[in-house]
Amino acid sequence: MTTIISQRDLPMTTLEAVPLTGPVPPSSPAREIEFRDAVREAMSEEMRRDARVFLLGEEVAQYNGAYKVSRGMLEEFGPRRIIDTPISESGFAGLAIGAAMLGLRPIVEFMSWSFSLVAADPILNNAPKMLYMSGGQFGCPIVFRGNDGAGGQLGSTHSWCVEGLYSNVPGLKMAIPSNPYDAKGLMKAAIRDDDPVFFLESERLLAFKGHVPETEYTIPFGKAAIRRVGSDVTIVSWGRPVHFALEAAEALAKEGISCEVIDGRTIRPMDWETVFASVRRTNACVVVDQSWSFGSPGSEVAAQVSLHCFDDLDHPVVRVHSDDVPAPYAFNLEQEMLPNARKICQAVRTVTYNA
Amino acid sequence: MSSASQASDLASFLAPTARPVKRKDIPVATLKQWLRDMMLIREFEIRCMQAYQDKKIGGFCHVYIGQEAVAVGCVAAIEPKDPLVTAYRDHGHALARGMAPKYCMAEMFGRIGGCAKGKGGSMHMFDRANNLFGGHGIVGAQTPLGAGLAFATKYEDEVINRGKSNRVTLCFLGDGALNQGALHEAMNLAGLMDLPVIFIVENNGYSMGTAIERGTTRADRIISKAAGYGIEGVEMYGMDVVQVYDAMKDLADRCRATSRPAFVDMRTYRYKGHSMSDPRKYRTREEEEQYEAHDPIGRLEKQLRSTNQLTDAEFESMGDAIREEVRECVAWADASPVPGIEELYHDVYVERWGPYTGTSLPSMLREMQ
Ligand SMILES: Cc1ncc(C[n+]2csc(CCOP(=O)(O)OP(=O)(O)O)c2C)c(N)n1
Numbered sequence: 001m002t003t004i005i006s007q008r009d010l011p012m013t014t015l016e017a018v019p020l021t022g023p024v025p026p027s028s029p030a031r032e033i034e035f036r037d038a039v040r041e042a043m044s045e046e047m048r049r050d051a052r053v054f055l056l057g058e059e060v061a062q063y064n065g066a067y068k069v070s071r072g073m074l075e076e077f078g079p080r081r082i083i084d085t086p087i088s089e090s091g092f093a094g095l096a097i098g099a100a101m102l103g104l105r106p107i108v109e110f111m112s113w114s115f116s117l118v119a120a121d122p123i124l125n126n127a128p129k130m131l132y133m134s135g136g137q138f139g140c141p142i143v144f145r146g147n148d149g150a151g152g153q154l155g156s157t158h159s160w161c162v163e164g165l166y167s168n169v170p171g172l173k174m175a176i177p178s179n180p181y182d183a184k185g186l187m188k189a190a191i192r193d194d195d196p197v198f199f200l201e202s203e204r205l206l207a208f209k210g211h212v213p214e215t216e217y218t219i220p221f222g223k224a225a226i227r228r229v230g231s232d233v234t235i236v237s238w239g240r241p242v243h244f245a246l247e248a249a250e251a252l253a254k255e256g257i258s259c260e261v262i263d264g265r266t267i268r269p270m271d272w273e274t275v276f277a278s279v280r281r282t283n284a285c286v287v288v289d290q291s292w293s294f295g296s297p298g299s300e301v302a303a304q305v306s307l308h309c310f311d312d313l314d315h316p317v318v319r320v321h322s323d324d325v326p327a328p329y330a331f332n333l334e335q336e337m338l339p340n341a342r343k344i345c346q347a348v349r350t351v352t353y354n355a
Numbered sequence: 356m357s358s359a360s361q362a363s364d365l366a367s368f369l370a371p372t373a374r375p376v377k378r379k380d381i382p383v384a385t386l387k388q389w390l391r392d393m394m395l396i397r398e399f400e401i402r403c404m405q406a407y408q409d410k411k412i413g414g415f416c417h418v419y420i421g422q423e424a425v426a427v428g429c430v431a432a433i434e435p436k437d438p439l440v441t442a443y444r445d446h447g448h449a450l451a452r453g454m455a456p457k458y459c460m461a462e463m464f465g466r467i468g469g470c471a472k473g474k475g476g477s478m479h480m481f482d483r484a485n486n487l488f489g490g491h492g493i494v495g496a497q498t499p500l501g502a503g504l505a506f507a508t509k510y511e512d513e514v515i516n517r518g519k520s521n522r523v524t525l526c527f528l529g530d531g532a533l534n535q536g537a538l539h540e541a542m543n544l545a546g547l548m549d550l551p552v553i554f555i556v557e558n559n560g561y562s563m564g565t566a567i568e569r570g571t572t573r574a575d576r577i578i579s580k581a582a583g584y585g586i587e588g589v590e591m592y593g594m595d596v597v598q599v600y601d602a603m604k605d606l607a608d609r610c611r612a613t614s615r616p617a618f619v620d621m622r623t624y625r626y627k628g629h630s631m632s633d634p635r636k637y638r639t640r641e642e643e644e645q646y647e648a649h650d651p652i653g654r655l656e657k658q659l660r661s662t663n664q665l666t667d668a669e670f671e672s673m674g675d676a677i678r679e680e681v682r683e684c685v686a687w688a689d690a691s692p693v694p695g696i697e698e699l700y701h702d703v704y705v706e707r708w709g710p711y712t713g714t715s716l717p718s719m720l721r722e723m724q
Pocket residue numbers: 058087089111115118444492493494528529530531532533557559561562563625629
């Protein structure tokens with residue numbers, strides 16, 4: 001029996017990249033839909049399957065959703081299951097948690113995750129701790145979902161990347177899909193999950209289109225996707241910045257730097273095995289996380305990779321985050337603040353000694 | 356929850372049970388100034404909508420068209436030293452409070468000449484010199500702040516200066532904010548601590564697409580909410596700047612004298628969509644027209660003209676001057692440079708030790724190279 005110390009020279013032929021536009025199965029016809037439609041399909045399918053599932057939030061019913069994610073759902077399911085609420089995040093999130101304790105499976109839409117801050121107590125102090133505090137008696141099968149991250153010049157109060165705050169809390173699960181295929185599969189898994197799931201969508205991706213098969217599927221939590229196979233550096237990301245990472249990888253290929261791009265899909269749990277295996281092959285790691293750097297999911301990845309792949313790394317892990325300032329309104333300042341392909345390229349050149 | 360719109364029942368919505376107030380003797384020059392102020396806000400907002408279409412303004416932008424009499428009348432009823440805080444539909448309050456329109460416009464253009472150097476945007480207008488403590492983007496967030504501003508004015512008077520500046524704080528909110536817990540905690544505190552703050556609900560009948568009675572209990576009598584906290588509530592007709600002024604002047608004077616909070620159900624209407632992307636499918640064009648017949652600007656204009664206090668020529672030149680002023684303000688905002696990248700790192704902390712440079716990229720990378 002041989003122990004593999006470094007996987008540097010292992011062949012990559014077994015790896016296959018899944019494109020952001022979704023896998024196209026050879027048998028079924030390609031069907032392209034938007035991210036928002038994928039989320040809605042998942043919710044509607046699960047509501048047909050399980051009468052305990054219902055959706056509530058501001059403007060979700062009559063207005064068809066502030067971002068049209070729930071368009072048409074009121075017609076199909078009626079006002080008892082698609083429920084318009086007042087602007088009372090703390091109230092309706094808490095109400096839904098109570099309902100989940102009794103066995104229902106609520107989906108709570110926050111028009112924006114930025115507005116969930118006024119509901120911080122119920123979503124952080126009740127939902128993720130209920131099972132533990134009750135010694136396993138009361139679970140909390142609930143999905144909180146909505147827009148997360150910069151939407152485009154919305155200013156400091158409306159541009160939260162709540163993964164930076166909320167991923168710190170044990171007892172919750174967190175999915176941050178980057179494309180329609182994942183959004184549907186992960187949402188269906190989230191609704192069936194017996195634990196509270198925080199589902200973070202990016203407004204900037206809602207109109208992004210990809211292949212989503214007609215046939216039913218779910219995507220398990222804690223299973224990353226390799227978006228691009230490469231040999232010089234592992235770029236780990238999730239959600240919208242995966243797109244920037246792929247853009248950077250494309251540009252860097254022209255410079256002769258081969259990037260592997262890993263899309264975590266869920267960050268709680270995180271698929272450490274896939275991340276570590278990749279870093280052991282590439283010997284370099286860049287983490288791209290749109291939240292702030294201090295005490296973030298990005299710093300957790302850097303810490304875990306440093307701990308588990310210390311001997312494989314040729315350079316310390318470098319992280320690309322939003323700049324450590326409140327989100328500015330001005331277009332040029334916001335662009336500069338957010339992670340982008342330029343910053344990712346810079347980070348990759350640094351860890352691969354091409355700077 | 357009923358589905359008929361409260362706001363569509365025009366007669367009852369705009370005929371509040373106001374307490375009788377003495378009509379004030381208002382000089383004609385003041386009335387003309389108010390007309391001018393309201394016209395300026397409307398012209399400013401029209402240009403904002405154009406600038407938004409032209410992509411000069413980004414993010415969310417909520418215009419104040421239809422509600423002008425509220426900001427102008429309320430501000431006229433208080434003194435410059437009195438603090439004012441409001442929600443995100445804040446351009447009207449900023450202008451009424453005395454912010455130069457060019458600073459307001461440049462802020463929305465994301466320019467260094469903006470009132471917050473382009474860092475706040477449409478929803479977050481601040482003006483220290485004019486005691487405007489912000490537009491606030493999170494529904495209800497400004498209501499505890501309003502209580503806090505009133506607390507501070509009282510504390511300064513009673514603990515620090517032992518004098519009597521006797522300020523009263525105006526805290527504006529939308530009807531949607533009635534349903535935020537923050538307001539209820541703020542009202543309880545204000546009642547408990549005898550804080551001189553007036554919570555003014557700009558009740559335009561809708562929060563986004565939700566008609567008030569679909570989201571709020573006792574929608575026909577929201578002052579009952581204040582009653583629960585021992586706070587005096589007053590209903591006012593918000594489409595007439597003179598009536599707003601008369602009623603608000605009485606109320607503000609009373610709050611000053613008694614150091615007690617108050618609550619106003621200010622009946623008004625927003626003519627346009629909630630924000631720039633709202634097709635207004637939740638209400639009818641007829642309903643909008645009914646309210647437009649109550650237009651605060653047309654109303655005052657008619658009043659002044661019918662009493663021969665305003666000539667056609669005067670009104671025309673007033674309009675011309677305002678259009679010119681707003682045109683100039685757009686040009687000024689356009690000419691103002693975008694903030695330099697270094698501005699990203701200013702104002703994060705008080706800069707006693709020089710500008711903060713951030714702990715993350717790109718500064719971190721620069722150091723590493
Ligand atoms: C806590 C919170 N939830 C949701 C929103 C999104 N939102 C912005 S304005 C608005 C409607 C508010 O209506 P209202 O208070 O009546 O004010 P109006 O727009 O009529 O001036 C909503 C739901 C927000 N900004 N903050």
